Amino acid sequence: MKRRYVAFLIALLLLLCGCKQKTNKYGFDVVPVADTTKESSISEKTTTDGNVDVTTGDINSQREFMEYITQGAGMSDELEVDKTLVFIADASAILGVDPRIYERFNELLVNKYGCDFTVEFRGYNTSDAVNYQNEIRALQTSNEQVDVLITGGGTANVANTYDKAINDGLLEPLGSMLGTEYGKKLWSSYPEKIWMRVCRDGEYYGVLNMENGNGHPLILINSKYIKDESVVENIKTIEDVYAFIDSLGEIEEGIIPLVADLDSLYEFESGYTFYSCILGRENNGKWEAYFALEDEKYLSHIKKLREYGTAKGMSQSAAKTLGKFVVMIDSMPMSDYSGNSIRVKENAQSSEYYELEVYECASADGWYEYMSNMVIGIASWSHYKEEALQLLSLIASEPELSNLLAYGVENHHYTLNEDRIVYKEFDRSNGRLPNESLSLGNYMITNPSGLEPLDKISTYDSYKLKLGIASRYNVDLSEYNALKYKINSIYTNKDYANWLYKDNYMELLEGMRSKMKTEGIDELINEINRQLDEAQK
Template sequence: MKKMQRALLVWLGCLVFLAACSGGNNNPGGSNAEPAAPGNSGETPVNAETDGELPHVELIWYYGVSQVSPDQQKIEAEVNRIVEEKLNATVKLRPIDFGSYTTKLNTASAAGEKFDLVWTANWAFNYDENVKKGAFIPLDELLEQHAPETLKAIPSFTWDATKYQGEIYAVPNYQTITSRYGASIRKDLADKYGFDASTVETLEDLEPFLALVKENDPSITPLMLTGPGTKFEPFMYGFDDNGIRIGDDTFKTQILEETPEYKSFVELMHSWFEKGYINDDASTVKQIDALYNGKYASGLESAMKPGYEAEKKASNGGYDVIGIPLTEATTRRTSNITTLTAVSRTSANPERAVMLIELVNTDPELYNLLSFGIEGTHYEKLDENTVRIDPNASYRAQNWVFGNVFNGYLVEGQAPDTWEKTKALNESAFVQPTFGFSFDDTAVKAEYANVMAVKAEYEPLLMTGTVDPETYLPEYLTKLRNAGAEKVRDELQRQLDAWVAENVKS
């Protein structure tokens, strides 16, 4: 009997010891906590039955803005009033101007800095590149558990565009998912000169307007371009993003820089630069910010959508603009990944980070606060769904950075049915035949990196017309070939052929 009692006491002691060890490591929000494995931070899932509340955590969120606002701390305080009540969490908002966003985030990510949410895109802090580097965690299970409404609200083909090797690595900030290229011109100047915008059917047709501005208003730049932001838009010239001519059912890709269309574009830009139509600092300017408001007459656009003119007015010093589409609307993979929110691999609280994504995408008060600021301070409501933004307000942000724009206000000048028309355009736009294809550069990683480095050197100069293509284009093409462009093209073709065989019906 005594032997049995001793054995029972030893067994109970072991249970107490194990319980103590287990409880001692449960510190997901502690300052010394290491990043948890993806999908396993140690937090109690929000949909799990539990007698207690979720432990309080602090999240860090990086995102891009046109300029960091003086009232940022006021916005953060209001954001945390909502987030703390609903998620028992607080958020440190870390906005960075778009001009330096990629450089700063590349540095932070490479250094293993701990943060939770991060804005990414195909044009800044590149989504595909960072997925391949392992900068983000896969989100499929986390979205099912903690963001089911967001998962349902976004079309399946948009989710497909985010996938890498079958898994989702970021949440699209759902907005227009179409590309429609063209130009915008200031309406007051068009009226002043008697310029009929309907006469512009091609990019070349814009030149008479540029000449009028140059002749009559020398203090205004006729065409404002930025180095990283000005691209050769393939669809405007009949190609898709993979260098395949639209309508070519052989799906033969080519190096776009070697096409006659590319040569014509850079020649046109150079002729305009030489005539003084383009800003002298075009190749080095990274973004159009408040310094340029009212100082330029036109710009090239890639996302012309319902309500576009009103949005442009709000970000262009209050000047009305006329949008001039030069193509039909098309949807493709890149137009579906122009703005996304990912969870960093260094996040200690990935579940709570995804809960915050769900909250931003389902709580209009929180979404509009991030997008427009504080009512009465940064904007005024004209009706239940429309706001007038104060052009001199001390808070500026882009609504498409944070979440689903269809949950947000319209801005003054946008028609009441803008969101309905945008959704209809999303559903009716021409779908490029290679939609869903994503190039994997693993087999040509060195060559691909070398090609991208050459592009980064020459594109800002050629795209803005700063240099003479007669000299620089042959030099550029030689360097592309030496960097391995043909090998990259051949690998792209191999993958495309395999993808077409599996996905395209004959």
């Protein structure tokens, strides 16, 4: 067992260290481990003893439970309370994290908020979606204690862990609880659009705590290039952007005229993205899906982007990071855009950011979708459902608790300056900090860091977001997960990285198009259109 655990831990560390600290449209990446050299001294390594007879679904009849990492265990006796709740989270929020964070969390629960319980946090490798979902079902079948759980990230085999958890009866419906004291507090702690994302047939089964990547597309002009504000305030369309750039004449070397996210640019044309290279548009009042790499209008867009989106010695991503652009079209998260400035770096190696002044010319409607993964809910077989609701409600509504789970212990890991987070230097030998955008706290109520506004909920409510077409018409592609994975693997293959800005971009485009056709992208598009036609009758 020890050898198996070491192998698991090594594999998990490799997974965590290989991922980026960024969310993306296909799911959530996990945070790299900052310092795990003393992991054995700061977290307990545990496995549930024994085997379990399981007869439910496709779980093996004899199986061992998965290993997990713990934080905050064993504090009920110390704090003189009778109950311990078990909170299953992704290992990225637990592994190698400074244990003082979870110790302080339990102390606050009992001593400040009057709870009669503490929380044992257990970190699982949820990115192994099939095994993780089977694990949760096995825990349910064997009546092992779980009170709060995260559904985990999606994979090719289980693309939608939230709906699978609902269908498997793993999550307790929250509807009947939302009228209680703690239920009302929980409800009022999230914007309505967040609740919409976790709503299924009028019922709610969990909450979304991490940083929300939804924003609406913006046209931002680097203020350095604005000579007359009356000129740029009339820029509202993509064609206006091209005309403005042309009016500037020759632009200095190393500056990219237009940095643009393809999806954001497309949304300025009232378009919609179903999946990799599968776009949507309205045709005679009805939505339809089509293959972008065969569409003349889309191809004309990317040719224009190639014309305006290059500069010698500068990539699109570097230009965005360093502020080396004239115009940017993108959907900016709260932490990177304040309304009149964006966060950029002096150089690629720097860890420090500074503010670059920009002018917002226009915004388009963005989209928000039903949430598929990383939803946190109450385990349906918990014996402490009221306490679990209280726990979720306190995390959701108390900035002190959410700050703790996102930023660490105040005055040790960070301080507040005009209500903004300022990180401190601290001894990392005791463990790392959680990643603020992937923490277990409610991102919407934490104190702002970066360029985040003081009132994140009001800012999020101000975004021009519409329920996505796939969500609105409930397009279900769960039977096509393997095909979706193949298509996405082609699009994200390193051979095609930054394909648009390479000399042989048409050759690369044709290669992608041919491979996607061979794998069956038309089958996927036809199925989307079949479901859209049925829903729009």
